[in-house]
Structures are given as structure tokens and as C-alpha cells.
Amino acid sequence: MDLETEVAGLRFKNPVLTASGTFGYGREAAELYDLALLGGVMVKGVSREPWPGNAPTRIARAPGGMLNAIGLQNPGLDHFLAVDLPFLRQYDTQVIVNVVGHDEEGFLAVVRGVDGQEGVAAIELNISCPNVADGLLFSQDPERAGRLVAKVRQATSLPLIVKISPNVTDPVALGAACAAAGADALSAINTLLGMAIDVERRRPVIANTTGGLSGPAVKPVGLRIVYDLARSLSIPVIGMGGIESGRDALEYIMAGARAVAVGTAVFRDPLAPPRIIAELEREMENAGFTSVDEAWAAANPEARGVVS
Amino acid sequence: MKPQEIRVVERLQPAPDCVELVTEFPDDELPAPGQFYMLSAGDGRDTYLPRPLSFYRTFSPRRLSFLFRVVGPGTQALAALRARDRLQAMGPLGQGFPLPEHPLRAVLVGGGVGVPPLWSLGRALQERGCQVTALIGARTRSGLLGQAELEALGMRVLTATDDGSRGHHGPVTDLLAGLDADAVFACGPEPMLGAVQSFAASRPVPDTYLALEAAMACGYGVCLGCAVERAKPDPELGPYGTYARVCREGPVFRWDEVKL
Numbered sequence: 427m428d429l430e431t432e433v434a435g436l437r438f439k440n441p442v443l444t445a446s447g448t449f450g451y452g453r454e455a456a457e458l459y460d461l462a463l464l465g466g467v468m469v470k471g472v473s474r475e476p477w478p479g480n481a482p483t484r485i486a487r488a489p490g491g492m493l494n495a496i497g498l499q500n501p502g503l504d505h506f507l508a509v510d511l512p513f514l515r516q517y518d519t520q521v522i523v524n525v526v527g528h529d530e531e532g533f534l535a536v537v538r539g540v541d542g543q544e545g546v547a548a549i550e551l552n553i554s555c556p557n558v559a560d561g562l563l564f565s566q567d568p569e570r571a572g573r574l575v576a577k578v579r580q581a582t583s584l585p586l587i588v589k590i591s592p593n594v595t596d597p598v599a600l601g602a603a604c605a606a607a608g609a610d611a612l613s614a615i616n617t618l619l620g621m622a623i624d625v626e627r628r629r630p631v632i633a634n635t636t637g638g639l640s641g642p643a644v645k646p647v648g649l650r651i652v653y654d655l656a657r658s659l660s661i662p663v664i665g666m667g668g669i670e671s672g673r674d675a676l677e678y679i680m681a682g683a684r685a686v687a688v689g690t691a692v693f694r695d696p697l698a699p700p701r702i703i704a705e706l707e708r709e710m711e712n713a714g715f716t717s718v719d720e721a722w723a724a725a726n727p728e729a730r731g732v733v734s
Numbered sequence: 735m736k737p738q739e740i741r742v743v744e745r746l747q748p749a750p751d752c753v754e755l756v757t758e759f760p761d762d763e764l765p766a767p768g769q770f771y772m773l774s775a776g777d778g779r780d781t782y783l784p785r786p787l788s789f790y791r792t793f794s795p796r797r798l799s800f801l802f803r804v805v806g807p808g809t810q811a812l813a814a815l816r817a818r819d820r821l822q823a824m825g826p827l828g829q830g831f832p833l834p835e836h837p838l839r840a841v842l843v844g845g846g847v848g849v850p851p852l853w854s855l856g857r858a859l860q861e862r863g864c865q866v867t868a869l870i871g872a873r874t875r876s877g878l879l880g881q882a883e884l885e886a887l888g889m890r891v892l893t894a895t896d897d898g899s900r901g902h903h904g905p906v907t908d909l910l911a912g913l914d915a916d917a918v919f920a921c922g923p924e925p926m927l928g929a930v931q932s933f934a935a936s937r938p939v940p941d942t943y944l945a946l947e948a949a950m951a952c953g954y955g956v957c958l959g960c961a962v963e964r965a966k967p968d969p970e971l972g973p974y975g976t977y978a979r980v981c982r983e984g985p986v987f988r989w990d991e992v993k994l
Contacts, residue, residue: 454955476974485949485959491782492951496958501974641782693952694774694784696737
């Protein structure tokens with residue numbers, strides 16, 4: 427079975443990555459298994475300065491998933507470069523740096539900071555976090571997203587992935603604007619904006635009022651958006667949203683994802699990423715595929731260019 | 735810490751809305767008092783996230799129990815388990831209670847379902863020659879948990895109820911004032927922990943530790959969901975150090991380390 431895949435010129439030994447914000451910078455998972463098993467790691471969002479994150483309560487339970495409003499708590503660019511990146515560099519896996527910012531300058535400072543650093547394989551531009559003020563600012567308007575992507579494009583030669591929000595009317599228009607501005611790939615989806623109510627306390631459960639829904643409940647939404655992006659645009663898509671088994675991963679690949687990322691599943695099963703890699707191999711075999719290339723967009727003929 | 739499949743050996747019901755599951759672990763990695771596990775049962779459809787629970791009693795190196803109040807889908811799924819059923823347990827997790835090097839007079843304060851971690855702690859303190867008194871409180875008599883079990887360890891147990899149906903009529907923390915303590919260890923609802931903090935601030939009992947509870951997704955430090963505000967942020971971390979993780983830096987904190 428050939429599990430290798432390519433996204434934006436990057437080779438991945440297998441198509442299973444860990445999703446940003448569910449994996450920190452790898453230190454905790456490394457206590458459980460060898461990170462070199464992973465196709466890649468999408469790290470927790472990195473901002474120019476350290477960010478404190480939101481006040482608690484930050485999470486709420488939901489059927490088939492959860493809500494979170496962590497608020498991108500992170501130690502900042504300098505700490506990432508001095509401490510976290512050297513740690514990840516020990517492992518033979520592709521490290522993708524998720525970049526966050528409150529404004530254009532904030533994004534660009536991090537992009538310039540990681541550009542050229544040994545061990546950084548690509549940048550994932552997070553213009554779709556629903557849990558910080560202005561988090562969705564750049565997603566609400568494709569033109570605005572395109573302007574940011576174009577500036578980032580000029581600031582780095584690293585492969586550039588843009589993370590797409592499901593909280594917009596037309597994710598394809600957003601993806602198209604990013605592609606036209608120089609994005610090499612898209613990742614989809616970020617969480618869906620939602621909320622939970624505490625009846626006894628008569629207030630929202632989450633202090634931030636709203637949070638992002640993730641987990642198996644969002645998989646149908648993720649599949650739909652990945653499918654649409656793959657058939658409408660020529661740049662590759664990394665699929666994520668509710669993947670908790672090898673079969674889920676294969677569904678995303680068949681919908682048109684060149685690689686996938688496992689997120690919320692690691693909260694319920696910390697060993698989910700290596701388990702999913704093993705399961706994916708069996709699922710592909712059962713479905714009669716011999717490679718990721720073969721399985722890619724098998725259920726999405728328009729993406730394969732079979733149908734015009 | 736590691737994810738493992740454990741087996742229910744016995745299911746007890748110490749109070750109408752509380753269940754104690756005695757479980758058997760595949761190995762004998764004994765947790766420290768105050769540490770916890772993330773437990774999940776069922777297929778996750780009704781409640782996806784595992785449930786953080788401190789362990790309660792230890793019967794042998796491989797046999798631990800968990801005591802919880804049935805409050806929602808997660809604890810309902812756990813309460814539905816019967817002997818021989820299997821469930822997932824990730825742990826042991828977090829930092830437990832620091833144990834004194836020399837014998838001292840220790841007071842345990844437990845509110846409601848905060849009592850469980852105090853059982854193994856009390857036993858460990860006794861093994862170190864400490865004189866241990868346990869104060870347990872609840873809204874009403876039927877909510878008092880662990881009294882017989884703590885007494886069986888040979889410690890003095892004082893009770894308090896909000897409605898006066900047993901023991902002191904009022905908050906359990908009222909009982910602290912009448913005791914000479916070198917160290918205080920508390921676990922319970924936030925208002926109770928706040929009262930313990932105030933007590934510690936009002937007199938020189940520096941060895942006061944609180945076991946916190948928080949909404950938690952992962953339990954092992956990656957989700958950053960279980961944030962608690964630090965009282966004295968590490969200046970080196972800048973704004974990033976505003977919050978600590980209950981699951982990793984805690985769940986046990988010294989009383990003056992956190993803002994509740």
C-alpha cells in the first residue's frame with residue numbers, strides 16, 4: 427500500500443496529520459508514541475506576541491463533539507522558535523506552522539519569523555478562528571482574505587496553506603480568492619460557530635458566549651466543503667473535521683482531500699492518529715485502492731477532471 | 735500516563751444519585767493521591783468527551799474505584815456500566831498532593847463529590863505518621879459521601895450540612911477554625927475552595943493545597959480547555975502565563991497559586 431502523498435510540493439510519508447489546536451507543539455503526544463509515525467504536525471496557532479487565551483469556562487460538551495473557545499492561547503513566536511520548533515525538529519515528520527494574528531502586521535511578523543527556519547515545512551494561515559475578536563475578519567470577505575494572502579505570499583517562499591472557515595456563505599469563493607492570491611493549498615474545515623446554555627446558572631456555558639463546534643458531528647459539513655473546494659479549485663485540499671477512524675479519513679480523501687488532519691478525536695483517544703494511519707491502510711485495501719493517489723477524489727469525478 | 739482498557743469489578747451506589755465503580759487495571763501503575771483519569775464509556779454519541787475523575791479507594795495495586803454523581807450524559811454512561819463491562823481510562827494524569835516529609839497534623843476538607851481524592855491522601859498521610867482529621871460537607875445528609883470509609887481508615891471525621899440535617903449546620907469550612915492544623919488539603923466546589931483560601935490567608939498555614947475541578951476535553955495538556963488563572967504569573971511567559979492548565983500543572987495547586 428502506497429500511503430505517500432504530496433501537497434503543495436511537500437511529500438508526506440502518509441496522509442494523516444494532526445490538526446492545529448488539538449496537539450499543542452507535540453510534547454504531550456510524544457510521551458505516548460513516536461511523532462515520526464505521523465505524516466505531519468500542524469502546530470497550535472503561533473502569534474507575534476504571547477497570547478493569554480480566553481477566560482474560562484472554555485469548553486462545553488455537545489452530542490457527537492464539543493465546543494471550544496480557547497482563544498488561541500500560545501507562547502508567541504520567540505518561544506516557538508527557541509523551544510517548540512527545536513523539540514519538533516527531532517522527529518522525522520512535516521511540521522506545519524499555524525499562524526495567527528489580530529491584523530495584517532501580526533500575521534506577517536510571524537510568517538517572516540518562521541520563514542527560512544530549519545524544520546518548518548509549510549505555513550498554515552489561520553484566518554478562520556471563531557474564538558478571538560477579529561478571528562473571522564479576514565474570512566468574511568474573500569477580497570480581504572486575498573489581500574492578506576498576497577502579502578503573506580510575498581513574505582515567504584514556504585508552501586502556503588490557508589485554513590478555510592465553514593462560517594461563511596461561500597467557502598469556495600473564499601478559497602478561490604486565496605488561490606488567486608498565491609495560496610498553494612487549503613485546509614478545511616475550521617470549527618463551526620455554536621453555543622451551549624447552562625440552565626441552572628442562566629447563562630451561556632462558555633465565558634466567550636460562543637465557541638467552535640468540532641468532533642464527529644461536523645464531519646458531513648467538512649466533507650461537503652472539501653468536496654466543493656476540490657472540484658472547483660486546482661490547488662490541493664487538506665481535509666479535516668470529525669475524523670476519528672481510518673474510514674473517515676478515506677471518505678475525506680475520496681471527497682478530494684490530498685491529506686487529512688485528526689483533531690478532536692485525540693481528546694477521546696490520544697492514540698487516534700497512529701491508529702487511524704493503520705486503519706486507513708486496511709480501509710484502502712478493502713476498497714481496492716493501492717495508493718492515496720488512486721483513492722484521491724474517487725468519489726468526486728469533477729475534481730479528477732473526469733467530468734468537465 | 736497511558737490510555738488503557740479497564741474492567742468494572744463491582745458497582746456500588748453509596749447515595750441515591752452517586753455511583754462507585756470498582757475497576758481493575760491491566761497493570762499496577764498506582765496513581766498518586768490527587769491524580770485523575772479520563773474515563774469514557776459507550777460510543778460517544780451522546781457525550782463525546784471523556785470524563786475527568788479522581789480515583790477514590792485503592793483495594794490492590796490494580797484495583798481502584800471511582801465515585802461520581804450522575805449529572806449528565808457522560809456520568810450516565812458510566813453509571814450504566816455493570817460488573818465485567820469495559821471502559822477506557824487515560825492516566826494517571828496531573829500533579830497529586832505533595833506529601834509531607836515529617837509527621838504533622840493534617841486536615842482534609844471535602845465537599846460533596848470532592849471527597850474521593852481525600853481517601854487515598856488520608857491513608858498516605860497516616861502511613862507517614864500524620865494525625866489526620868477529615869471534614870466532609872454536603873447540602874444535605876444524603877449527600878455526605880465517604881464518612882464510613884474515612885472512619886474505617888481510623889481518622890476522625892466531622893460533618894457539616896447546609897440544611898443542618900447532620901453535623902454542623904453551615905459550610906464545612908466553618909469547622910476549620912476549631913482545629914489546630916499544620917496542613918490543609920481540600921477538594922470540593924469552588925465556593926468551598928474559596929473559603930479554604932480565605933482561611934489560609936487569614937492565618938499562617940502555608941501548607942494548604944486545593945484540588946481543582948474544571949471543564950476538560952483532553953486531560954493531558956493539549957486542548958488548553960481547563961484554564962485556571964494564576965495568582966502569580968511567571969513573568970518569563972508573559973501573557974501566555976496568565977492561565978495554568980488544571981490537568982497538567984494541577985489539579986492540585988497550593989492555595990496561593992490560583993485565583994478562583
